[in-house]
Amino acid sequence: MTAMLVSVVVPAFNEEKLLVRSLRAIKQSCKAFEDRGWAWEVVVCDNNSTDRTSEIAEGEGAKVVIEPVNQISRARNKGASVASGEWLIFVDADSFPSKELFAATAKRIESGQVGGGGCLVNLDEEIATLKFAVLVWSALSIIFRWAAGSFLFCRADLFQETGGFSTEIYASEEIDLSKKLKGVSKKRGLKFEIIREEKLVTSARKVHLYGHRTHLLFLLKAALRPRATVMDREKCVLWYDGRR
Numbered sequence: 001m002t003a004m005l006v007s008v009v010v011p012a013f014n015e016e017k018l019l020v021r022s023l024r025a026i027k028q029s030c031k032a033f034e035d036r037g038w039a040w041e042v043v044v045c046d047n048n049s050t051d052r053t054s055e056i057a058e059g060e061g062a063k064v065v066i067e068p069v070n071q072i073s074r075a076r077n078k079g080a081s082v083a084s085g086e087w088l089i090f091v092d093a094d095s096f097p098s099k100e101l102f103a104a105t106a107k108r109i110e111s112g113q114v115g116g117g118g119c120l121v122n123l124d125e126e127i128a129t130l131k132f133a134v135l136v137w138s139a140l141s142i143i144f145r146w147a148a149g150s151f152l153f154c155r156a157d158l159f160q161e162t163g164g165f166s167t168e169i170y171a172s173e174e175i176d177l178s179k180k181l182k183g184v185s186k187k188r189g190l191k192f193e194i195i196r197e198e199k200l201v202t203s204a205r206k207v208h209l210y211g212h213r214t215h216l217l218f219l220l221k222a223a224l225r226p227r228a229t230v231m232d233r234e235k236c237v238l239w240y241d242g243r244r
Contacts, residue, residue, distance in 0.1 A: 005038040006030075006109075007085030007156070011067075011075035013047040014244050015093040016056055018203060023060040025096040032103035036110075044093075045079035047071070072149070072239060073165035073173045080159060088159055092150040094203035096124070101198040105153050108193060115185030116154030118147020118178070119195035123204040130207060145182060145192050149174035151200040158184050170236040171229075172222075209243045 008026050012019060023042065030040045044057035048070050057064045067078040076090055087109055091097055101119060108114040120138050123130060140146060147153075152174055162180035165173045182192040207215070218238055222229045229235045 005085055006033050006040040006087045006089060007080075007083035008040065008042045008089045008091055009076060009079035009083055010042065010044045010057075010062070010091055010093050011047055011072055011079060012044050012049065012053050012057065012093040013070060013075070014049045014051045014242065015053050016049075016051040017244060018094045018205075019044075019053060019056050020060065022091070022093050022096055023057065023062060025098070026091060027060070029097045029099045029102040032099045032106055035103075036106060038106070041084060043079045043083050045075040047075035070240065071167060071170060071233075073167045073169070076173075077164040077167070080156070080164060083156065086156055087153060088156050089153040090149075090151070091200075092202065094205060095150040096201045097151065098198065098201070101151075101195070101200060104195045104198045108153075108195070113191055114193050115158050115188060115190035116147075116152070116181045117145075117191075117193040117195060118152050118174075120199045121148050121150060121202050122199045124201050125204040127204055127207060129212060130204065141194050142196065144178075145194055146175045146178045147194065148200070148202075150202045152177065154181050158188075169230040170233045171239060172226075173230075205244075206238060210238055214238065 026042055033040045042062040044062040044064050045067050046054045046064060047067050054064050065078055065082050067075045080088055089105065108117060120141060123134065141148065158181060161184050162177060166176050169176060178192065185192050221235060233240055
């Protein structure tokens with residue numbers, strides 16, 4: 001193995017139900033890096049959980065760090081702060097990457113032409129009412145080159161240059177970081193690229209936990225007052241009321 005190259009950072013708040021499945025999918029997918037002789041690590045940031053999140057992560061061989069302030073941006077930033085890799089891959093704890101997706105990511109890393117990026121997503125359930133929403137997000141992701149928060153990769157030095165995920169906002173922090181990474185990448189003649197040929201499978205659990213009405217109300221508020229909405233933790237109930 002060469003020196004550490006890739007760090008997979010997983011923010012996790014009370015994720016004992018899905019964390020094992022997610023971490024095992026990540027470890028299996030990291031064989032795409034091993035095939036290239038690259039080293040890798042998995043860093044789980046326990047975002048002040050009250051369940052067995054840390055115990056499970058340690059049992060699966062991950063490096064575990066604690067972030068006491070419950071905020072997704074802070075959890076991702078704390079995980080990145082202890083990561084050793086030249087490249088960072090942020091994967092949510094309710095998402096399940098494939099070896100093919102990591103291989104597609106490695107291809108971008110090897111090219112020397114990409115500073116970061118994301119990928120398109122699929123839900124792990126067939127829910128007819130959400131197909132349109134996924135299609136809309138996919139179109140926006142491709143057009144504006146916005147990475148989904150469930151999967152974002154970038155050079156570690158560029159991540160540090162941007163200051164990481166904004167701690168001023170409680171949602172859409174991945175869009176904010178995508179914009180910043182596009183800027184710093186462009187200065188170096190690099191691209192910020194959305195992977196289209198492979199998709200990340202992510203959990204549809206929020207649909208069952210919150211229902212369509214809560215999602216629609218949030219989207220309406222975000223459309224009318226985007227900045228005010230994402231800067232208010234109380235308005236970002238889909239991420240912060242603790243339902244799992």
